[in-house]
Amino acid sequence: xxxxxxxxxxxxxxxxxxxxxxxxxxxxxxxxxxxxxxxxxxxxxxxxxxxxxxxxxxxxxxxxxxxxxxxxxxxxxxxxxxxxxxxxxxxxxxxxxxxxxxxxxxxxxxxxxxxxxxxxxxxxxxxxxxxxxxxxxxxxxxxxxxxxxxxxxxxxxxxxxxxxxxxxxxxxxxxxxxxxxxxxxxxxxxxxxxxxxxxxxxxxxxxxxxxxxxxxxxxxxxxxxxxxxxxxxxxxxxxxxxxxxxxxxxxxxxxxxxxxxxxxxxxxxxxxxxxxxxxxxxxxxxxxxxxxxxxxxxxxxxxxxxxxxxxxx
Numbered sequence: 001x002x003x004x005x006x007x008x009x010x011x012x013x014x015x016x017x018x019x020x021x022x023x024x025x026x027x028x029x030x031x032x033x034x035x036x037x038x039x040x041x042x043x044x045x046x047x048x049x050x051x052x053x054x055x056x057x058x059x060x061x062x063x064x065x066x067x068x069x070x071x072x073x074x075x076x077x078x079x080x081x082x083x084x085x086x087x088x089x090x091x092x093x094x095x096x097x098x099x100x101x102x103x104x105x106x107x108x109x110x111x112x113x114x115x116x117x118x119x120x121x122x123x124x125x126x127x128x129x130x131x132x133x134x135x136x137x138x139x140x141x142x143x144x145x146x147x148x149x150x151x152x153x154x155x156x157x158x159x160x161x162x163x164x165x166x167x168x169x170x171x172x173x174x175x176x177x178x179x180x181x182x183x184x185x186x187x188x189x190x191x192x193x194x195x196x197x198x199x200x201x202x203x204x205x206x207x208x209x210x211x212x213x214x215x216x217x218x219x220x221x222x223x224x225x226x227x228x229x230x231x232x233x234x235x236x237x238x239x240x241x242x243x244x245x246x247x248x249x250x251x252x253x254x255x256x257x258x259x260x261x262x263x264x265x266x267x268x269x270x271x272x273x274x275x276x277x278x279x280x281x282x283x284x285x286x287x288x289x290x291x292x293x294x295x296x297x298x299x300x301x302x303x304x305x306x307x308x309x310x311x312x313x
C-alpha cells in the first residue's frame with residue numbers, strides 16, 4: 001500500500017489503443033491563442049504562466065479535435081485550458097476558494113452574470129462563443145454537463161477532506177463527472193459541424209459508447225498521473241488509491257485498471273462498428289470524435305509535462 005508522502009514504485013503499464021492518432025495542423029496557432037486568451041482574462045497569475053505554457057493544452061486540443069476548423073478548435077482549446085487552470089489553481093489547492101467559486105460559475109452558465117473573477121469572465125466568454133455557433137439544444141447540453149462537473153467538485157472536495165478513498169462503485173460513478181469529460185464530449189458535434197439531435201444523443205447505444213469513452217480517458221489519466229498524485233492532498237481521488245484502499249497491492253490495482261479499460265476499449269470498438277453501420281453522417285462524426293478523444297488524450301498525456309515532469313523513480 002502506498003503511504004502519503006512516499007512515491008509509488010510501479011512502472012506505467014502499456015496502454016493499447018486501436019484508434020487512429022492524428023493532430024490538427026493548427027496546433028501551434030491554437031496554443032499561442034490559448035496562452036493569449038488566458039492572459040487577457042487574467043485567469044492565471046503571471047508566475048504560473050510558464051508551467052501552463054509548457055503543458056501545451058493547445059496540443060491536446062489539436063489531438064482530440066483534429067478535424068475542427070481553426071475558430072472551433074480555438075474555442076475547444078480555450079475551454080480545455082479553463083478546465084485545467086481551475087483544477088490546478090482552485091480545486092487542487094484551496095478548498096474554501098473552490099467551494100466559493102461554484103456559485104459564480106453556475107450564475108455565468110445560466111447567463112445571469114458576466115463573471116466577477118478571471119475564471120468567471122473566461123467562462124462567460126466560452127459560453128458566448130458556444131452559443132454563437134450552436135443550436136439552443138447543443139448549448140443546453142454543454143451547459144448541463146458543465147453544471148454537473150462543477151457540482152461534482154463538491155463531492156470530490158468532501159472526499160478529500162475526509163482523507164478516505166471512496167468505494168469503487170462511488171468513485172466510478174463520480175469520476176465520470178469530476179473528470180469533466182461530458183463537457184468536452186458535448187463539443188464534439190459542434191467542432192465537427194455535424195449536430196447530433198437530442199433523440200440521437202440519448203439513444204442507449206450512444207449513451208453507452210460515451211460512458212465507455214469517458215471511463216477509458218479517466219482511467220488512463222488516473223494511471224498516468226498516479227506517480228504525481230500519490231503524494232498529493234487529493235490522492236484519495238484516484239482509481240489506484242480506491243483499489244488499494246479496497247485491499248489490492250499497487251501492482252494489483254494497476255493490473256485491475258488495465259483490465260477494466262481494455263474491456264471498455266473492446267466495447268467501444270464493437271459499438272463504433274454498430275453505430276457507423278447506421279450510415280448517418282452526424283453519428284459517424286460523433287463516433288470518430290470519441291475515438292479521437294481516446295487516442296489523442298493518451299498520446300498527449302504520456303509525454304505531457306503536466307504528468308511527466310517528475311524525476312525518474
